[in-house]
Amino acid sequence: MTLPLVASALPLPLLRRGKVREVYEVDREMLLLVASDRVSAFDVVLREPVPHKGAVLTQLSAFWFERLATVVSSHFLSADADEIVARIPALTEHHASLVGRAMLVRRTTPVPFECVVRGYIAGSAWAEYKKAGTLAGEPLLPGLVESARIDRPIFSPATKADVGHDENVTFIHVVRALGRPLAEQLKRASLGLYEGGRGYAAPRGIIIADTKFEFGTTPDGRVLVIDEILTPDSSRFWPADRYTPGGSQPSFDKQPLRDYLADLKQDGRWDGNAPPPPLPREVVQATSERYLEAYKRITGRSLDIG
Numbered sequence: 208m209t210l211p212l213v214a215s216a217l218p219l220p221l222l223r224r225g226k227v228r229e230v231y232e233v234d235r236e237m238l239l240l241v242a243s244d245r246v247s248a249f250d251v252v253l254r255e256p257v258p259h260k261g262a263v264l265t266q267l268s269a270f271w272f273e274r275l276a277t278v279v280s281s282h283f284l285s286a287d288a289d290e291i292v293a294r295i296p297a298l299t300e301h302h303a304s305l306v307g308r309a310m311l312v313r314r315t316t317p318v319p320f321e322c323v324v325r326g327y328i329a330g331s332a333w334a335e336y337k338k339a340g341t342l343a344g345e346p347l348l349p350g351l352v353e354s355a356r357i358d359r360p361i362f363s364p365a366t367k368a369d370v371g372h373d374e375n376v377t378f379i380h381v382v383r384a385l386g387r388p389l390a391e392q393l394k395r396a397s398l399g400l401y402e403g404g405r406g407y408a409a410p411r412g413i414i415i416a417d418t419k420f421e422f423g424t425t426p427d428g429r430v431l432v433i434d435e436i437l438t439p440d441s442s443r444f445w446p447a448d449r450y451t452p453g454g455s456q457p458s459f460d461k462q463p464l465r466d467y468l469a470d471l472k473q474d475g476r477w478d479g480n481a482p483p484p485p486l487p488r489e490v491v492q493a494t495s496e497r498y499l500e501a502y503k504r505i506t507g508r509s510l511d512i513g
């Protein structure tokens with residue numbers, strides 16, 4: 208049984224602590240990504256860990272990396288704690304905190320753009336379309352409603368902002384920054400991965416409305432998909448059986464959490480900023496169950512939680 212983990216502490220150099228994951232340096236060629244059970248909503252990281260969330264993110268990414276390897280090569284090396292410890296003996300005593308949640312990856316130089324693909328019109332894309340009739344600066348069919356499905360998914364890149372929100376940019380912006388060949392390659396790879404993911408998840412009851420990929424380059428000039436892919440944290444997952452275009456959709460994974468926090472805000476019991484309010488056990492539990500359910504629906508198997 209893996210215990211809920213708020214933050215990992217491993218005897219390796221810590222390169223970065225994100226909202227959810229820690230990134231450790233293994234050596235010049237490899238990194239170790241560790242997904243904690245931290246959860247964020249409305250841009251605030253909650254205090255309570257959501258049991259099994261980190262393992263769901265890591266194992267779901269591993270599933271997709273293997274499944275979509277024919278579409279794009281990835282940084283994935285291993286998500287098996289035994290194998291990771293065998294390769295990095297310094298972690299032997301930390302085996303328990305790696306199980307399910309750690310991923311050994313090939314180290315790359317990240318491309319400085321978030322490669323977003325949208326198959327449904329939601330969030331900032333809906334805001335842009337409503338205002339200007341465009342998506343990522345390009346005109347879209349008129350008359351689409353909020354959350355409408357777009358037959359041909361759209362590549363909608365964004366800059367990676369270290370602080371604050373990422374900013375949407377046009378494809379031409381990426382071409383100018385990276386050169387046309389690399390920009391085209393990223394676009395093709397992103398659309399291919401998204402199509403593969405959306406097509407696989409939809410008949411299993413989950414709409415992947417949009418998602419964000421990151422890519423990195425290797426010293427020998429290869430472009431790999433890195434980071435996490437097609438997870439609830441990097442994508443909008445919607446329950447297919449409740450899909451009703453013409454408004455916003457519930458989130459497959461975070462809806463219990465969002466509803467709880469939205470009620471507190473509405474009642475004036477939380478101002479929406481850190482520090483976050485404490486979460487009742489039922490809300491944490493319901494959220495955990497949603498993550499496990501997403502994993503099960505997509506992969507067809509239960510997460511091994513010992």
Ligand SMILES: Nc1ncnc2c1ncn2[C@@H]1O[C@H](COP(=O)(O)OP(=O)(O)OP(=O)(O)O)[C@@H](O)[C@H]1O
Nearest residue numbers: 225226227228230282312313314315317423433434
């Ligand atoms: N193979 C790789 N090579 C180099 N960098 C990588 C690789 N895989 C992932 N990364 C980097 O690891 C970092 C993961 O940290 P990040 O801040 O995104 O964590 P997070 O918990 O997802 O937080 P946030 O919610 O802020 O996105 C990213 O900056 C990503 O570019």
Ligand SMILES: [Mg+2]
Nearest residue numbers: 225226228434
């Ligand atoms: Mg991230």
